[in-house]
Amino acid sequence: QKEVEQDPGPLSVPEGAIVSLNCTYSNSAFQYFMWYRQYSRKGPELLMYTYSSGNKEDGRFTAQVDKSSKYISLFIRDSQPSDSATYLCAMNAGTASKLTFGTGTRLQVTL
Amino acid sequence: GAGVSQTPSNKVTEKGKYVELRCDPISGHTALYWYRQSLGQGPEFLIYFQGTGAADDSGLPNDRFFAVRPEGSVSTLKIQRTERGDSAVYLCASSLRDGSNYGYTFGSGTRLTVV
Numbered sequence: 001q002k003e004v005e006q007d008p009g010p011l012s013v014p015e016g017a018i019v020s021l022n023c024t025y026s027n028s029a030f031q032y033f034m035w036y037r038q039y040s041r042k043g044p045e046l047l048m049y050t051y052s053s054g055n056k057e058d059g060r061f062t063a064q065v066d067k068s069s070k071y072i073s074l075f076i077r078d079s080q081p082s083d084s085a086t087y088l089c090a091m092n093a094g095t096a097s098k099l100t101f102g103t104g105t106r107l108q109v110t111l
Numbered sequence: 112g113a114g115v116s117q118t119p120s121n122k123v124t125e126k127g128k129y130v131e132l133r134c135d136p137i138s139g140h141t142a143l144y145w146y147r148q149s150l151g152q153g154p155e156f157l158i159y160f161q162g163t164g165a166a167d168d169s170g171l172p173n174d175r176f177f178a179v180r181p182e183g184s185v186s187t188l189k190i191q192r193t194e195r196g197d198s199a200v201y202l203c204a205s206s207l208r209d210g211s212n213y214g215y216t217f218g219s220g221t222r223l224t225v226v
Contacts, residue, residue, distance in 0.1 A: 043217030101153030
């Protein structure tokens with residue numbers, strides 16, 4: 001079993017929809033949680049960073065962490081065609097330098 | 112430069128050959144990371160440098176893989192006796208310090224194809 005599980009999709013939604021992306025994890029030592037966006041043939045780009053449990057909002061994006069359930073989410077409001085990309089969750093324990101990534105969810109926002 | 116630069120962007124090599132992949136981090140970033148991303152997968156950690164030294168090389172898959180950062184800026188990932196299974200996108204990232212708690216900036220990667 002992988003340390004981080006993420007549905008690969010693809011997920012297709014109409015423009016303006018609310019998108020929910022999720023990851024589960026098994027390592028209880030993970031404390032720092034990130035969401036990256038990756039366009040085709042580009043490197044991952046950091047979208048959201050959260051520490052421990054709770055919510056964080058940045059514009060149309062909201063990240064949620066529930067450490068008791070080992071479950072993290074990214075919500076995208078008013079989705080746009082430009083949001084079409086692969087979304088990767090990533091996390092680490094804080095004491096190590098390496099991130100453990102999910103497989104990524106491919107999102108397609110249609111007109 | 113403004114971002115992390117990786118060269119070449121694409122590399123096709125024959126099985127058994129030696130390859131070098133270069134990463135030029137953001138100026139002033141002391142931490143540098145190499146990840147490998149296979150098709151349909153998330154990036155997998157290879158090695159982390161803090162300055163000139165490899166602080167964590169636990170992700171290197173075997174002794175055919177080696178990386179250096181002699182002056183604490185540019186890094187080179189070296190792969191000997193390449194195998195078809197080495198085909199992947201090799202990503203480099205850098206940060207001001209240990210960026211694990213803040214995220215870091217990735218380059219666009221080198222797409223390696225071993226034929």
